[in-house]
Amino acid sequence: MRRSESSPPRYEDVQGAKERVWWNPSTWTRRAWLIVSTVILLIVVAVVGAVVGVRATRGADDGSDNSYPDYFKLNYTLADTYSGTTFFDKFTYFRDYDPAGGHVHYVDPEYAGWFNLTYATETTVIVKVDTTVGPGDEPDASTGRFTVRLESKTQYGPGLFLFDVKHTPYGCATWPALWLADPNNWPFNGEIDIMEAVNHGNTGNLMALHTSEGCTMENVRREHTGVAGQGDCHNATNHNTGCTVRGPPATFGPEFNRGGGGIVALEWRREGIRVWVFPRAASPAVSRLPGAGDAPPDPSAWGAPLADFPATRCDVDKHFRNQSIIVNIDLCGYYTEAVWESSGCSPKTCRQYVSETPSAFHDAYWEFGAFQVWTAS
Numbered sequence: 001m002r003r004s005e006s007s008p009p010r011y012e013d014v015q016g017a018k019e020r021v022w023w024n025p026s027t028w029t030r031r032a033w034l035i036v037s038t039v040i041l042l043i044v045v046a047v048v049g050a051v052v053g054v055r056a057t058r059g060a061d062d063g064s065d066n067s068y069p070d071y072f073k074l075n076y077t078l079a080d081t082y083s084g085t086t087f088f089d090k091f092t093y094f095r096d097y098d099p100a101g102g103h104v105h106y107v108d109p110e111y112a113g114w115f116n117l118t119y120a121t122e123t124t125v126i127v128k129v130d131t132t133v134g135p136g137d138e139p140d141a142s143t144g145r146f147t148v149r150l151e152s153k154t155q156y157g158p159g160l161f162l163f164d165v166k167h168t169p170y171g172c173a174t175w176p177a178l179w180l181a182d183p184n185n186w187p188f189n190g191e192i193d194i195m196e197a198v199n200h201g202n203t204g205n206l207m208a209l210h211t212s213e214g215c216t217m218e219n220v221r222r223e224h225t226g227v228a229g230q231g232d233c234h235n236a237t238n239h240n241t242g243c244t245v246r247g248p249p250a251t252f253g254p255e256f257n258r259g260g261g262g263i264v265a266l267e268w269r270r271e272g273i274r275v276w277v278f279p280r281a282a283s284p285a286v287s288r289l290p291g292a293g294d295a296p297p298d299p300s301a302w303g304a305p306l307a308d309f310p311a312t313r314c315d316v317d318k319h320f321r322n323q324s325i326i327v328n329i330d331l332c333g334y335y336t337e338a339v340w341e342s343s344g345c346s347p348k349t350c351r352q353y354v355s356e357t358p359s360a361f362h363d364a365y366w367e368f369g370a371f372q373v374w375t376a377s
């Protein structure tokens with residue numbers, strides 16, 4: 001029925017003229033509003049629930065990350081060997097003031113030969129500290145004792161580094177280390193400390209990473225038998241302490257040497273960095289370096305390492321590059337002197353002791369069989 005044009009329009013008809021369309025909320029009925037609100041509420045509940053649930057499985061709200069890298073088996077091929085009478089040809093002898101504040105003079109190959117600080121036969125390699133000069137000698141050790149710091153000429157990327165270590169240096173004032181670093185780009189290309197101890201060397205092997213900012217082991221799942229210390233690897237945290245793991249006393253010094261030392265392995269790969277110390281007698285399966293005809297080494301079959309630095313919160317490819325193998329024996333220096341008294345090495349100061357007591361350094365030598373560098377094919 002047509003309405004009369006003259007009569008005023010009804011209120012309902014005016015409202016109805018504003019078409020009800022889904023995209024215009026001002027036209028929705030109460031029922032539509034109810035449905036839409038319910039759907040939004042359900043979505044919010046679902047999203048919040050999912051986030052809370054994920055947090056719970058990752059270790060609540062402490063920011064810890066329970067994920068763990070897959071250290072799958074890599075196929076290693078022998079890339080480099082350091083052994084026998086050519087061992088030292090593959091190193092440069094560092095010649096400068098000691099960056100670690102030690103009471104030493106790092107000498108060149110000529111001096112090292114003269115004082116017999118680097119010595120190699122077909123089967124064994126020795127790196128030692130001078131045990132001959134003292135008060136009244138010319139030269140003497142009043143400004144530091146003669147020692148060496150060797151840096152491999154070749155710089156390496158990721159790989160498996162095996163070290164046959166027959167004897168580790170120890171004794172008051174000693175600070176020996178076997179490590180990897182890029183001497184020209186520190187800390188930006190990283191540092192990997194494989195073996196390190198000070199003074200009596202009887203508190204276990206100290207392993208560490210030192211990096212630029214942004215590499216940490218804090219709140220990261222790790223699988224190792226050693227005892228973790230500081231988590232942050234950044235060199236500026238706590239005066240370059242690094243992220244550390246310490247092994248038991250049998251992994252360095254007199255106790256390690258007593259059994260003829262052992263095989264030390266560093267696996268550096270995208271997934272993480274791991275160190276094993278296998279005392280010779282305790283591990284027949286890994287009591288010597290693989291020879292020609294042996295199966296290539298397979299860390300995935302070795303069980304938990306002594307130290308595990310997974311890449312979970314540290315981009316290993318970014319923080320570690322161009323690494324030289326470095327061997328040295330420092331004397332005194334920041335670390336050694338900080339624990340001089342607690343190690344029971346007083347009453348002389350560390351520096352006096354080094355200058356005046358050449359006979360104290362007969363155990364301050366590294367003895368190696370060989371080093372091998374394996375790369376994944």
Ligand SMILES: *[C@@H]1O[C@H](CO)[C@@H](O)[C@H](O)[C@H]1NC(C)=O
Binds near residue numbers: 073074075377
């Ligand atoms: C290692 O070699 C085996 C046998 O050739 C092969 O099946 C495997 O994929 C290789 N692994 C890697 C990580 O390349």
Ligand SMILES: *[C@@H]1O[C@H](CO)[C@@H](O)[C@H](O)[C@H]1NC(C)=O
Binds near residue numbers: 116119126
């Ligand atoms: C040099 O040191 C080695 C190892 O300690 C030793 O066997 C050798 O006799 C020494 N050589 C000399 C000339 O003293």
Ligand SMILES: *[C@@H]1O[C@H](CO)[C@@H](O)[C@H](O)[C@H]1NC(C)=O
Binds near residue numbers: 187235236237
């Ligand atoms: C850490 O490395 C930076 C960059 O080279 C340097 O400036 C700083 O002195 C280092 N800090 C320590 C404590 O080694």
Ligand SMILES: *[C@@H]1O[C@H](CO)[C@@H](O)[C@H](O)[C@H]1NC(C)=O
Binds near residue numbers: 155185189321322
């Ligand atoms: C690594 O060393 C090579 C050769 O010395 C150099 O050209 C390159 O820039 C270095 N890379 C980094 C990332 O430092």
